[in-house]
Amino acid sequence: MVSFIEKWSAQVHEARARSLELIADLKAEELQVPYLPTVNLFLWEVCHLAHFFDFWVLRQGRDCAGRGGLEGRVDQLFDSTCIEHEHRWRLDVPGREECLDYVLGVRDRVLELIEKGVEDPGLRYLIEYSVYHEDMHAEALSYTRQALGYCLPQLGVARHTPAAAAPVVGDAYFEGGVLELGAVRDSGFCFDNEKWAHPVEVAPFCMAKSAVSEGEWQEFVEDDGYGRRDLWSTAGWAWVQAVQAEQPLYWRRSKGGHLERRHFDAWSAIDPDRVMVHIAWFEAEAFACWAGRRLPTEAEWEFAAGDWAGAPAAFDWCAGGPVDTNAFSESATPEGCRQMMGNVWEWTSSTFVPYKGFEADMYADFSQSSFHTRKVLRGGSWATRSRLMRPSLRNFYQPSRRDIFAGLRTCALKA
Incomplete structure (x- = not known):
């Protein structure tokens, strides 16, 4: 040992x-x-x-x-x-x-x-x-x-590009039940906002087996997703107008009219299978509305993630960026959800609030200064350290932030 x-x-x-x-x-x-x-x-x-x-x-x-x-x-x-x-x-x-x-x-x-x-x-x-x-x-x-727009840094990391896998489509069904949401006592390190596990009733739900891809997001853009008021909440529409968003951050149209995406200093054509990244919560909410779906709650997300224990995933810069939504099929959940852990942080519908009985750790400003003002993300990204990750880990950002390595996974409106 x-x-x-x-x-x-x-x-x-x-x-x-x-x-x-x-x-x-x-x-x-x-x-x-x-x-x-x-x-x-x-x-x-x-x-x-x-x-x-x-x-x-x-x-x-x-x-x-x-x-x-x-x-x-x-x-x-x-x-x-x-x-x-x-x-x-x-x-x-x-x-x-x-x-x-x-x-x-x-x-x-x-x-x-x-x-x-x-x-x-x-x-x-x-x-x-x-x-x-x-x-x-x-x-x-x-x-x-x-x-x-700086170049991709050259890190002393063993690069691993996951093998191609058959596409995964559709939803996974979860019967729901009582979830112990949060970190279990005496299970190792956790942050104050994860304390402590408490019972939450989760109704049956259906969740997409994969995160949203660039190809799916391109359809949203081409269908005037950023110009349709009916898809956006009041706060979301105010944000769209304030930043004059017409497409995702780090996307542009080429001289020929084709959409391109920037990864660090390199521009590339949109890859239909690559996971969508650099999305604000407002954008995620509007996309889900456009797709006739919704964002999962953080309880649903943690329920679906199950007991991840370090299975292969897109963490630690292993691929130098996000990978296809179809990758890492060997570490899918029993219900068939791929990459619940790693690749991109996934927005949930939940506002970041303290669990009952919350007590701040020694670094008091880490969580409590952000309660009630941010949205919860789960799962980690390709640039997250795997040693930090566990299904109960909560990330949290303002709903307007889209520079972070965040994407989304949706749920059906009805199970």
Whole structure:
């Protein structure tokens, strides 16, 4: 059995290496990100990751060495809980070399702390939390590169392109029943918004066996889906008009009138079988209406996902981007639903709310500042770390966000 020291030394080292890989090839001018309300400056973000370990692990572990120089200012520069997003562009963030000295120095001190032995369960939890926090930001660094049109980063990841499989069509039927929604006590790490499993009655439902593809979305676009008021909620239609959406983000029409899609810096023709990605909740809701269907609730989604235990899926950058909706047939659920885990986050109809008895973890702003204002996504994406994933994991974003690696799967209106 792998010891705590072996496991978490390796994971701390690997998580930091992945974060740095995601910015390693960027030139000085590429690090100067223009202000966008959905992303962070690259150097600020990796320093924030180091600060998170610094604040929650090193200081809790009583390592307060080296507080001079940059380290004497890190709380004022990189603490996301007290630095408003827009203000980060006005901070005096040091250059690449000084930032990397801090980032690598914190990593090394965390590794030294772990090597000495960590017996306190609370500190062990903080180490694990900090690794997963870094994993989530690695995905954010990925979609920041996508937003800016930078090239696909070359990561030290074993690439695996799944074999082609026969198309899957139609719905899977679920009889419903009582679902223990959320994380089960003593089942391992979970975030505060997953606590704790509680019984929820789920009525019978039918869910699509695959996520929506680019080909299906193209039909929606060509049928004037973005111009038909009857398909959109009041809030959704206001959003369409505000952003003047006529097609998905990162889509365009070629000079010949054909739809194309951008993946990082490369434009390609629409692939009918590739999973649809970069969709806002408002768009997902309108598409479902156009298709005569609906989005699943998060309880239905978790019911359908079942007990995923690490079966092959599109995680960890294994294919360098989203894959076909037909892929990974070997890890379909017993009912035939493919890729419930991985490839793209899937929007649900559910608003992000606390489960009964919710209590915030030590990082209080992680969940509670977002309750009642965001929609729940489930399942993870191709850029999500598989070690982070479990069926109870809840992601949450504003319904207007479409820069993230999000798609959708629909349900029939009646079972």
